[in-house]
Amino acid sequence: MGPQFCNSSWSFNVTKIKDLMTSLREHWPNIYKDTSEDEFWSHEWNKHGTCCANDLLIRNEFGYFDAGLKLAAKYNITMSLSLAGIVPSSQQQYTVSMIEAATKAHLGVTPVIVCYKNKKINKYLIKEIRQIGRAHV
Numbered sequence: 001m002g003p004q005f006c007n008s009s010w011s012f013n014v015t016k017i018k019d020l021m022t023s024l025r026e027h028w029p030n031i032y033k034d035t036s037e038d039e040f041w042s043h044e045w046n047k048h049g050t051c052c053a054n055d056l057l058i059r060n061e062f063g064y065f066d067a068g069l070k071l072a073a074k075y076n077i078t079m080s081l082s083l084a085g086i087v088p089s090s091q092q093q094y095t096v097s098m099i100e101a102a103t104k105a106h107l108g109v110t111p112v113i114v115c116y117k118n119k120k121i122n123k124y125l126i127k128e129i130r131q132i133g134r135a136h137v
Contacts, residue, residue, distance in 0.1 A: 003051040004047050004051065005046060005047055005050065005051075006050045006051035007050040007051075007053065008046075008050075010046075010050045010053065011046075012038075012041070012042040012045040012046055012049075012061060014038045014041070014042070014061075016060055016061035016062050017041065017062055017065050019062070020062065020065050020066060020069065023069050024041065024069070025037075027069055027072055027073075028041070028044075028065070028068065028072070041065065044065075044068075045061055045064060045065075048064075049061065049064035049065075052064065075131055077107070077111070077129050077131070079106070080102050080103050080105070080106035080107055081099065081102050081103070083102070083106055084098070084101070084102030084105065084106075086098060086099060086102055096113050096115075099113060099126075099129070100113070103129070103131075107131065109131050111129045111130055111131050112129075112130040113126060113128075113129055113130075114126070114127045114128040114129075115127055
């Protein structure tokens with residue numbers, strides 16, 4: 001993982017991303033029902049965005065989230081998996097090697113797959129798929 005929480009004095013300002021709200025709601029939503037809509041984005045900015053704000057392409061909240069949305073579109077993991085027949089399902093299970101192969105075939109990178117054990121169903125589930133390598137917007 002990269003650097004985290006680089007500038008605690010640079011507080012998140014949701015008004016800086018108002019022009020991105022529609023896209024953020026669709027492609028980078030807050031899935032935690034017990035928090036406000038922008039709390040997740042605030043966390044992402046404070047933890048990660050402040051560490052790349054010196055980059056000329058980033059500079060502020062708008063640049064950070066705009067770059068993130070562009071990278072998500074360019075390196076679309078969901079599409080990579082779908083092209084390999086890997087789609088969300090409560091019936092079908094997929095192996096880590098299947099997910100790695102699909103991502104490598106479409107995006108040219110082998111991802112790091114982070115899982116967690118769901119104790120209610122006693123199974124491991126994917127928490128996160130991380131792409132390793134230098135991405136360019």
